[in-house]
Amino acid sequence: MIRRFAPGSVLTSLPEPLTPDALVIGAGPAGLMAADMISAAGRRVVIADAMPSPARKFLMAGKSGLNVSRDQPLPEFVSSYFEGGEWLAPILDNFGPEDVKVWLDSHGIEHFTGSSKRIFPQGMKASPLLRSWLGLLAGRGVELKTRWRWDGWDGDGYRFLTPDGPRQVRARCAVLAVGGASWSRLGSTGSWTRLFEDRKIQLSPFKPTNVGCRMAWSGHMEKHYGQPVKPVRMQAGSAVVHGEFVISRKGLEGGGIYLLSNRLREGEPLVLDLLPHLDRATVAERLARPRGRNSFSNHMRKALGLTPVKIALFRECFRGEVTDLDAVAGALKALRPQISGPLEIDEAISTGGGVPETALDGNLMLRAAPGVFCAGEMLDWDAPTGGYLLTACLATGRHAGMAAAGWLESRVAT
Numbered sequence: 001m002i003r004r005f006a007p008g009s010v011l012t013s014l015p016e017p018l019t020p021d022a023l024v025i026g027a028g029p030a031g032l033m034a035a036d037m038i039s040a041a042g043r044r045v046v047i048a049d050a051m052p053s054p055a056r057k058f059l060m061a062g063k064s065g066l067n068v069s070r071d072q073p074l075p076e077f078v079s080s081y082f083e084g085g086e087w088l089a090p091i092l093d094n095f096g097p098e099d100v101k102v103w104l105d106s107h108g109i110e111h112f113t114g115s116s117k118r119i120f121p122q123g124m125k126a127s128p129l130l131r132s133w134l135g136l137l138a139g140r141g142v143e144l145k146t147r148w149r150w151d152g153w154d155g156d157g158y159r160f161l162t163p164d165g166p167r168q169v170r171a172r173c174a175v176l177a178v179g180g181a182s183w184s185r186l187g188s189t190g191s192w193t194r195l196f197e198d199r200k201i202q203l204s205p206f207k208p209t210n211v212g213c214r215m216a217w218s219g220h221m222e223k224h225y226g227q228p229v230k231p232v233r234m235q236a237g238s239a240v241v242h243g244e245f246v247i248s249r250k251g252l253e254g255g256g257i258y259l260l261s262n263r264l265r266e267g268e269p270l271v272l273d274l275l276p277h278l279d280r281a282t283v284a285e286r287l288a289r290p291r292g293r294n295s296f297s298n299h300m301r302k303a304l305g306l307t308p309v310k311i312a313l314f315r316e317c318f319r320g321e322v323t324d325l326d327a328v329a330g331a332l333k334a335l336r337p338q339i340s341g342p343l344e345i346d347e348a349i350s351t352g353g354g355v356p357e358t359a360l361d362g363n364l365m366l367r368a369a370p371g372v373f374c375a376g377e378m379l380d381w382d383a384p385t386g387g388y389l390l391t392a393c394l395a396t397g398r399h400a401g402m403a404a405a406g407w408l409e410s411r412v413a414t
């Protein structure tokens with residue numbers, strides 16, 4: 001609460017500001033890792049998060065199996081980040097897939113590597129890991145403030161909106177780990193960009209990554225919503241993915257499509273091979289076999305082993321005559337669904353854009369705000385699903401946290 005007495009004179013009746021050594025804003029995996037590093041150096045840390053409980057997106061990631069990293073040699077691992085993400089290489093070099101495994105061990109979380117080299121905790125969920133992590137931080141005296149929404153800078157302090165009114169934190173350094181701009185109901189609203197803009201700090205616009213694409217389906221597709229289409233070869237520009245996707249009410253979603261989403265959002269057409277194990281000549285030859293009294297759909301099912309959902313997708317997208325068997329064969333091998341762009345950014349698994357490398361020094365400190373470090377998905381990098389997202393959030397959280405601890409150390413020394 002602020003009371004005004006006369007123009008220009010302001011008497012504040014705010015409670016005393018909190019004065020930890022370090023403030024971490026955002027209690028997702030990046031912020032928790034930063035707090036972990038700073039508190040391990042013996043510093044007093046306050047973590048503030050806008051939501052009623054920490055790490056909601058991390059917990060959601062665990063709902064379908066927490067894919068925490070990918071068991072690949074580091075150069076291969078790093079090369080999987082989308083174009084422009086190379087700047088993370090030195091940071092991932094210090095904390096890559098092997099380090100993630102050691103870190104899980106340190107929390108007593110058993111883990112395994114699946115057939116696609118994806119690393120998961122044995123129990124698949126994030127909650128046991130989060131419990132252990134929060135316990136460790138609490139044991140070091142780290143204070144977690146929930147329902148504290150960061151609302152801007154107040155000189156060298158940080159202003160928060162809390163259920164008890166405005167509060168201020170004055171810290172000697174801060175790590176911002178406020179996430180990207182998707183799944184806003186879990187806390188990552190991207191609204192912090194306004195605070196950066198107020199201070200004229202450089203930002204790149206958010207872009208949806210790992211997102212489905214929109215299709216205007218006819219009513220025929222309704223009964224196929226939720227059905228996986230597999231196996232299928234998917235291509236957008238020069239990028240090719242073998243795998244599967246899912247038909248949803250809004251369009252095409254799931255792993256294979258997500259991997260191409262950065263190409264599709266740039267307008268590259270999607271080309272699907274519904275029969276990746278057969279060449280076009282074989283498809284044409286099988287289609288030309290006598291079909292007797294079978295409907296054409298039944299004939300496609302029997303002659304080519306096409307599933308009902310693949311047949312429905314073909315019928316939805318094919319614009320030619322089914323009597324033109326050569327055209328049918330061509331379309332089954334290179335179907336071009338008329339997608340009308342990506343789904344809403346809020347529906348994306350992750351977002352690119354945010355704080356660009358050029359706004360930061362090698363310690364992930366904002367050039368425009370000495371002593372303020374950034375980490376996690378709020379940074380401008382982009383990666384497919386498969387454990388790359390969480391590994392980079394953990395690695396940048398660790399990097400920023402260690403740099404913040406070093407900053408505090410150097411301030412004491414001088």
Ligand SMILES: Cc1cc2nc3c(=O)[nH]c(=O)nc-3n(C[C@H](O)[C@H](O)[C@H](O)COP(=O)(O)OP(=O)(O)OC[C@H]3O[C@@H](n4cnc5c(N)ncnc54)[C@H](O)[C@@H]3O)c2cc1C
Nearest residue numbers: 026028029030050061067150178179187188376377389390
């Ligand atoms: C459905 C789903 C499944 C996923 N599965 C995986 C997976 O298996 N593997 C993988 O690698 N990745 C996965 N991800 C992505 C991964 O969860 C995110 O990349 C990761 O959580 C980002 O971590 P972060 O700490 O940077 O940000 P977040 O986890 O988004 O945390 C940011 C925090 O900042 C807080 N915050 C924001 N603004 C403010 C403010 N103004 N004041 C105070 N607090 C604020 C938010 O409340 C939030 O708690 C998945 C994501 C989704 C949505």
